[in-house]
Amino acid sequence: MIPELDVRRCNAEKKYTGELVFDFEPEQSLVDIPYVSPDGPVSARLHYNILEDDSVEIAGTLSFALKGLCSRCLKETRQVVAGEAEGYFIPNGNGEEDYAYRNGVIDLREFLRDAVLFLLPARLICSETCTAPDYNEEE
Numbered sequence: 005m006i007p008e009l010d011v012r013r014c015n016a017e018k019k020y021t022g023e024l025v026f027d028f029e030p031e032q033s034l035v036d037i038p039y040v041s042p043d044g045p046v047s048a049r050l051h052y053n054i055l056e057d058d059s060v061e062i063a064g065t066l067s068f069a070l071k072g073l074c075s076r077c078l079k080e081t082r083q084v085v086a087g088e089a090e091g092y093f094i095p096n097g098n099g100e101e102d103y104a105y106r107n108g109v110i111d112l113r114e115f116l117r118d119a120v121l122f123l124l125p126a127r128l129i130c131s132e133t134c135t136a137p138d139y140n141e142e143e
């Protein structure tokens with residue numbers, strides 16, 4: 005489950021920083037590598053920091069597994085992907101690249117979707133020694 009961050013309540017309780025640790029099921033359609041799909045949930049370990057103007061920094065790490073066929077030799081394989089995620093949330097938005105949130109509550113879904121997309125490799129390779137040519141590479 006993807007939690008919401010209730011900024012109003014955090015402010016009322018003076019919890020300006022904290023941890024968000026949770027797992028969630030990624031959308032299958034996020035992975036566009038042929039014959040590859042997510043294997044199990046994405047694990048998120050995030051830290052939030054509410055600033056004086058109610059903008060919120062959220063940063064941490066995500067990890068998840070991919071499984072399917074090697075993009076070179078078509079052997080069944082599985083790979084763990086892990087990396088950093090970082091977002092900046094502005095109340096009611098500023099029309100720029102940051103995320104907007106409304107009514108004092110941050111919905112993390114769009115941020116997490118973007119973060120998973122950013123971490124996805126272009127292809128799944130069974131091992132560093134796999135030397136078969138990419139089957140989907142255009143010559």
Ligand SMILES: [Zn+2]
Pocket residue numbers: 074075076077078079129130131134135136
């Ligand atoms: Zn391979």
